[in-house]
Structures are given as C-alpha cells and as structure tokens.
Amino acid sequence: MNPAFILAAIDGAITLIEKLSPLVAQLFQKGDITVEQQKVLKDRLDALSNPDLFSGPEWQVTKD
C-alpha cells in the first residue's frame, strides 16, 4: 500500500464522517427536532446562500 494514499484516504474519510454524522443523526432522532436544531439548520442554509460559496481554490478547475 502507498502510505501517502492511505493518509489521504483516511483524511478524506474522517473529514466527511465528521461533517455528516450530525446530519445523519438527525435522520434517526427519536422525538421532535428541537427549536435549536431547526435554527442551526436554518442558519446553515443562510450561510450556504452566500454568492462566494464556490469561490475557493478547491472549486476551481485546473489542468494540472
């Protein structure tokens, strides 16, 4: 196994799991989605409406 690839893959996997686990947890939550949880999601959506959302270097297509 290529060690660099292993580290890259682990890094990607952990990052994604960290970001998605709270959202997945809400899918299986018992009881109501709380007022605070709703506000957090609404605020997140407001942030995702920012016109600069896709201006970072990771979103640019390059030829290298």
Add this chain to the structure above:
Amino acid sequence: MKRILTSLLLACALCAGLLTITGCHSLDPAGVYLGDKKAYDADLLISSSYETAHSFVLWEYQNRATLSKLPQIKEYADTLRVQYPTWHKAAVAARNAYLAAKTDTNATALAQALAVLRQAVSSVSQWYANAATTLPTN
C-alpha cells in the same frame, strides 16, 4: 491496513448515501420551520449535499499529487466543480420560492431540484466506494 481503509471509505459512502433518505422525525412546531417538514427536509438535503460535494472536491484538491494514481477521481471532481454550483443554486432558489409561496408548482420544482442533489450525493458516495475498491498498491 487495506481492510481498515476500505471500511473507512465505505463508511463515508454509507454516510453520504444515508442522506438521500428522508427521516421519519417530526418538528417542534415552535421552531423556525413552523412544523413544515418539507422545508426542513429540503434544507437538510441541501446542506448535507453541499458538505458531501465540498468534502470530495476539497479532498481531491488537497491530495491531488497522491490521488494522481487514480486520475478518474480528478476527472469526476472537475465534473462536480462545474456542475454542482449550478445544482446547488437551483435548489436554493427553488427552496426560497417554495418558502415564499407554498404552491403545488413550487413544491414540484423544489422536489425536482432536490432530486438532482440526491443524485449528486449518490454519485459521490459511489466514488468513495470506487476508491475503496481500487486502492493503488504502490
């Protein structure tokens, strides 16, 4: 080691794939969504779809040299870079239109925009699974 790594990547794929499923939860009616589950589910999918797509392109960007052994990953990431912003903006616009006027037409347009995002999450999940099964050995 390869089994651990494969498990991690498949966990990612599963995690992302789960987000294409609508939960069976209910909303506290005192919240900002006023009990509108359709609006809440739309926001949950838009948010999780963005996190999934962003994680993938960021991962490819930060590990480009290493991942060059699997050039198809950059090809897919570039496709996502071109197409995903359009899909995201369309979904946000449809969501805003639905919140402004909860008509059947707007609900249908929102459902169609969300279906595109759901497909994007599914594709990214598939790419994580592909990476798990095609790991370079040197």
